[in-house]
Amino acid sequence: MKKGEKVISAPDLSLINEQHANKWVAFSSDYKKIVAVGDNLADVSGDSRVVMKVLPKLGYAPVVI
Numbered sequence: 466m467k468k469g470e471k472v473i474s475a476p477d478l479s480l481i482n483e484q485h486a487n488k489w490v491a492f493s494s495d496y497k498k499i500v501a502v503g504d505n506l507a508d509v510s511g512d513s514r515v516v517m518k519v520l521p522k523l524g525y526a527p528v529v530i
Contacts, residue, residue, distance in 0.1 A: 476515055485519040492517075 476496040491501040491509040501509040509516055 476517070481519055486521050488519055490517050490519055491515070 476492045477498075480492075480499050481490060485499075485502060489501075489503050489506050489509045490499055491511065491514040492498065493500050494514065496515060500514065501511070503509045506516065506518075
């Protein structure tokens with residue numbers, strides 16, 4: 466890690482459940498709550514959000530925007 470970089474905590478993935486499968490999910494900046502759920506990335510993208518695509522078997526793919 467480079468000097469001045471911060472380690473960020475991982476989002477609370479226990480918040481993700483079956484209703485989020487095949488959806489895009491945006492977490493709050495503190496990673497403690499889901500602030501948006503949508504069918505496409507444009508539905509959930511916003512300032513300082515961690516956005517993930519929830520896969521059908523409740524896996525996830527993080528996206529940096």
